[in-house]
Amino acid sequence: MLRFSELRSSWMTQHWAAVRAVLVLTVITGLVYPFAILAIAQIPGLRGNANGSIVEVNGKPVGSTLIGQLFTDADGMADPRYFQSRPSAAGDGYDLDATAASNLGPESIEDTLGDPALDPDSEEGDGSKQALLSQVCARSKAVGELEGVDGSRPFCTADGVGAVLRVFRENGLTGKVTRAVSVNERCPATPFLAEYEGVKVECAQFGEDYSAGVLTPIRGNAPADSPVPADAVAASASGLDPHISVAYAKLQAPRVAKARGISLEQVNSLIAEHTNGRVLGFMGEPGVNVLQLNLALDNL
Amino acid sequence: MNTTSAGVIFVLSLIVALAVAYRYLGDYLYRVVSGSKHSAVERGLYRAIGVNPAAEQTWGTYARSVLAFSAVSLLFLYAFLRLQDFLFANPNFETGINERVFDHLAWNTAVSFVTNTNWQAYSGESTMTHLVQAAGLSVQNFVSAAVGIAVAVALVRGFARSRNGQLGNFWVDLTRITLRVLLPISAVAAILLIAGGAVQNFTDGTVVSTLTGGEQHLTGGLVASQEAIKELGTNGGGFYNVNSAHPFENPSAWTNWLQIFLIFCIPVALPRVFGRMVKDNRQGYAIIAVMGILAIASIALTNVFELHGAGTVPMAIGAAMEGKDIRFGVSDSATFAAATTLTSTGAVNSFHDSYTALGGMMPMFNMMLGEVAPGGVGAGLYGMLVIAVITVFVAGLMVGRTPEYLGKKIGAREIKFASLYFLITPALVLIGTAAALASGNWRTQANVGPHGFSEVLYAFTSASNNNGSAFGGITVNTPWWDTALGLCMLLGRFLPIIMVLGLAGSLAAQKPTPASAGTLPTHQPLFVAMVAGVVVILVALTFLPALALGPLAEGL
Numbered sequence: 001m002l003r004f005s006e007l008r009s010s011w012m013t014q015h016w017a018a019v020r021a022v023l024v025l026t027v028i029t030g031l032v033y034p035f036a037i038l039a040i041a042q043i044p045g046l047r048g049n050a051n052g053s054i055v056e057v058n059g060k061p062v063g064s065t066l067i068g069q070l071f072t073d074a075d076g077m078a079d080p081r082y083f084q085s086r087p088s089a090a091g092d093g094y095d096l097d098a099t100a101a102s103n104l105g106p107e108s109i110e111d112t113l114g115d116p117a118l119d120p121d122s123e124e125g126d127g128s129k130q131a132l133l134s135q136v137c138a139r140s141k142a143v144g145e146l147e148g149v150d151g152s153r154p155f156c157t158a159d160g161v162g163a164v165l166r167v168f169r170e171n172g173l174t175g176k177v178t179r180a181v182s183v184n185e186r187c188p189a190t191p192f193l194a195e196y197e198g199v200k201v202e203c204a205q206f207g208e209d210y211s212a213g214v215l216t217p218i219r220g221n222a223p224a225d226s227p228v229p230a231d232a233v234a235a236s237a238s239g240l241d242p243h244i245s246v247a248y249a250k251l252q253a254p255r256v257a258k259a260r261g262i263s264l265e266q267v268n269s270l271i272a273e274h275t276n277g278r279v280l281g282f283m284g285e286p287g288v289n290v291l292q293l294n295l296a297l298d299n300l
Numbered sequence: 301m302n303t304t305s306a307g308v309i310f311v312l313s314l315i316v317a318l319a320v321a322y323r324y325l326g327d328y329l330y331r332v333v334s335g336s337k338h339s340a341v342e343r344g345l346y347r348a349i350g351v352n353p354a355a356e357q358t359w360g361t362y363a364r365s366v367l368a369f370s371a372v373s374l375l376f377l378y379a380f381l382r383l384q385d386f387l388f389a390n391p392n393f394e395t396g397i398n399e400r401v402f403d404h405l406a407w408n409t410a411v412s413f414v415t416n417t418n419w420q421a422y423s424g425e426s427t428m429t430h431l432v433q434a435a436g437l438s439v440q441n442f443v444s445a446a447v448g449i450a451v452a453v454a455l456v457r458g459f460a461r462s463r464n465g466q467l468g469n470f471w472v473d474l475t476r477i478t479l480r481v482l483l484p485i486s487a488v489a490a491i492l493l494i495a496g497g498a499v500q501n502f503t504d505g506t507v508v509s510t511l512t513g514g515e516q517h518l519t520g521g522l523v524a525s526q527e528a529i530k531e532l533g534t535n536g537g538g539f540y541n542v543n544s545a546h547p548f549e550n551p552s553a554w555t556n557w558l559q560i561f562l563i564f565c566i567p568v569a570l571p572r573v574f575g576r577m578v579k580d581n582r583q584g585y586a587i588i589a590v591m592g593i594l595a596i597a598s599i600a601l602t603n604v605f606e607l608h609g610a611g612t613v614p615m616a617i618g619a620a621m622e623g624k625d626i627r628f629g630v631s632d633s634a635t636f637a638a639a640t641t642l643t644s645t646g647a648v649n650s651f652h653d654s655y656t657a658l659g660g661m662m663p664m665f666n667m668m669l670g671e672v673a674p675g676g677v678g679a680g681l682y683g684m685l686v687i688a689v690i691t692v693f694v695a696g697l698m699v700g701r702t703p704e705y706l707g708k709k710i711g712a713r714e715i716k717f718a719s720l721y722f723l724i725t726p727a728l729v730l731i732g733t734a735a736a737l738a739s740g741n742w743r744t745q746a747n748v749g750p751h752g753f754s755e756v757l758y759a760f761t762s763a764s765n766n767n768g769s770a771f772g773g774i775t776v777n778t779p780w781w782d783t784a785l786g787l788c789m790l791l792g793r794f795l796p797i798i799m800v801l802g803l804a805g806s807l808a809a810q811k812p813t814p815a816s817a818g819t820l821p822t823h824q825p826l827f828v829a830m831v832a833g834v835v836v837i838l839v840a841l842t843f844l845p846a847l848a849l850g851p852l853a854e855g856l
Contacts, residue, residue, distance in 0.1 A: 010361070014361075014368035015371070017349050017351050017365070018368040018372040019372050021369060022372050022376050025439060025442065025478060026376075028479075029438070029439050029478065029529075030439035033486070034434045034525040037487065037491065037524060038525075040494075041494050041501070046491070050499055051503075052518045052548065053497055054508070060508075061506055061508040062511055063511070063516060063518075067547055069516055072512060072514075073512060074513075079512050095516075096517055096540075097426055101542060102622065104747065104773065105754075105854075106612065106614050106620075107612055110748070132613050136616050154615055155612055155616040217612045230619040231621055234619075235623065236623070236624065237542060237625045237628075237633070237649060238547060240542075241547075278306055279553040279554045279557075281306075282305075282310055283556070283557050284553025284632055
């Protein structure tokens with residue numbers, strides 16, 4: 001057999017060694033290692049975890065304790081008997097084949113308006129795209145209505161979009177205000193603010209370019225801490241967050257109790273039972289596992 | 301306990317655990333790379349590879365071995381990705397959810413994993429088969445990490461050895477680091493992760509009917525085994541699109557702690573190896589002190605910015621909770637973000653794009669530091685030693701003496717290698733960003749204004765520094781982006797490695813210079829402060845204008 005290592009060419013030697021090294025290391029680290037771990041994962045105690053921590057009801061799998069799910073009816077409306085999960089950017093919500101976060105930034109505050117000539121409910125939509133701020137405002141309003149509390153937030157209009165103006169000034173960035181447009185409110189909407197520094201605020205026309213105006217979010221007078229908690233209006237990182245905050249669970253408790261015809265105390269004690277505190281007292285944040293809580297409600 | 305004090309204890313507990321890793325893992329690593337005995341398995345491997353483990357290599361041969369191994373790895377992984385749909389053992393391919401891997405994506409992904417970057421222009425769950433994830437991508441997680449450590453060890457040998465110019469044997473370093481360090485720690489970590497809830501199966505997963513009658517596909521995969529080496533090797537490429545935010549990858553607050561520990565443990569232990577090899581542990585303490593100061597400052601600042609929650613949307617929400625999961629909370633998410641970018645990991649458990657303007661600047665700033673605090677496995681140590689060489693040179697200029705470091709003269713040849721090393725990444729980042737803007741390819745970003753610019757700058761910073769994390773709001777799976785970022789990753793990895801090995805060869809060939817009264821002591825607080833100062837000043841001078849257009853414009 002030809003021994004390549006005896007060839008004079010160091011280039012050949014190195015590459016031939018490299019080919020063999022890649023193959024050998026692929027077998028060890030790419031096949032032996034993961035399948036050895038797979039074998040170890042069959043030990044009782046690890047096996048359930050390794051297969052996805054699946055919960056069964058009457059022998060049928062209904063979910064994973066680690067993965068959140070939607071508790072909505074066929075039309076996407078919240079089922080009032082169940083605690084609701086956080087907003088999710090994974091597919092149409094809690095889709096493990098399309099995990100994602102919104103990736104929208106802290107100053108994502110100006111919506112792309114839809115074309116009034118197009119049907120927003122059609123397959124292609126009307127081309128509108130909500131900025132993160134309007135998404136947050138809309139969610140807060142919806143949760144507020146569902147739970148019967150005030151869903152107003154800073155920088156949100158009463159209609160649940162971002163309270164944002166484009167302000168045109170005499171010298172560009174400075175000087176007297178010449179014009180103000182509420183960019184997230186498409187005409188013929190009535191702007192959330194009648195006037196800004198003495199100038200009447202206009203609604204936004206589709207197709208108009210307002211980029212010369214200074215983007216100005218309006219704080220409004222909503223309290224800084226809304227009764228609708230932060231996690232109820234912010235999408236999670238995984239899009240699969242199995243938890244909600246204790247505050248969001250407490251907010252939903254009266255509605256769930258009413259829909260199920262049980263006492264609020266019963267619901268609250270189940271919340272306490274399914275609240276995970278910080279691990280060892282300092283790791284992570286406390287949260288309520290929504291699927292486990294809802295399963296416990298079904299088992300009452 | 302409130303969030304802030306819990307977050308502080310979280311960081312302190314990591315520091316304590318890492319101090320233990322510095323001492324004991326460092327000593328273990330030292331024995332691995334400096335021992336002369338070969339185990340039976342290793343001797344078998346050397347025969348299979350066809351190399352003589354006793355043969356020493358000059359810097360040229362060592363570099364050619366690194367490049368040959370990486371080139372073959374690249375071709376192998378590229379072919380594997382292109383052929384994945386024809387190969388057996390594709391449980392999730394049978395459901396038809398996998399997309400074809402096209403040429404530009406295969407190139408980008410192969411480069412990404414071979415360079416220890418793990419930039420992902422694809423979604424794991426919908427693109428890659430289980431076989432490719434395990435036998436293609438995670439193999440590179442092991443060996444690209446081993447390559448980084450090997451190059452760092454070769455540089456340290458350059459300081460420790462004299463007159464012969466020889467740096468050890470790449471094949472021996474590669475084999476030993478993989479078998480004796482990466483595999484055993486990964487195995488233990490993988491089992492711990494499974495105990496915490498991470499999945500490890502070879503199925504298509506389970507389709508369940510949810511409580512309200514919806515359908516949910518609980519995906520399967522060999523996740524835990526890949527997750528362990530993903531963090532340990534500072535690789536960062538997630539099995540799933542949302543990476544360590546996915547509950548199947550990172551199920552709980554304590555697995556999150558474990559993952560941060562795994563990210564840091566080898567980079568933190570390597571300065572100990574350095575100290576042991578140059579026979580002066582104080583030199584190792586000085587290097588880890590620089591790394592520690594920079595890392596702790598960065599982690600603290602990221603936490604402050606995120607917990608403060610400035611910006612219109614975070615103020616509307618009431619906290620910087622967008623793109624963060626409850627079980628980690630704001631603080632532990634911020635700590636993870638700092639950890640993943642202080643090293644070359646790039647795994648994420650929360651989405652940096654939705655961070656506050658200044659909170660999101662910190663990961664970028666960490667990468668711009670050159671990932672030296674403590675940096676990627678191996679890459680962090682060699683990066684920091686290059687900066688130490690530059691510091692010694694600058695100090696020498698101030699007092700008008702020929703600078704020396706650990707008894708080696710830093711002459712024209714050495715400083716050329718060191719300066720070229722330092723110039724490569726900023727050049728790639730700034731030229732790449734400029735090219736994206738000039739060619740109009742930046743228009744794929746999800747955000748507008750300064751934030752959109754930040755997304756482009758972040759992408760090139762991440763690729764050129766071999767980090768792999770992203771401001772995810774930008775569509776990067778296009779031929780232009782895949783090619784451009786692939787080039788940045790490739791050049792950002794191997795050009796510096798060649799400079800480092802060149803420097804090592806030149807140091808190893810010198811005869812030692814005895815220390816004199818004029819020698820700058822390199823183990824004292826003065827030197828620690830000078831190195832830290834050089835790191836920050838060099839970065840500030842290079843990147844401040846770019847940062848001013850992005851995160852600073854947005855946040856101030």
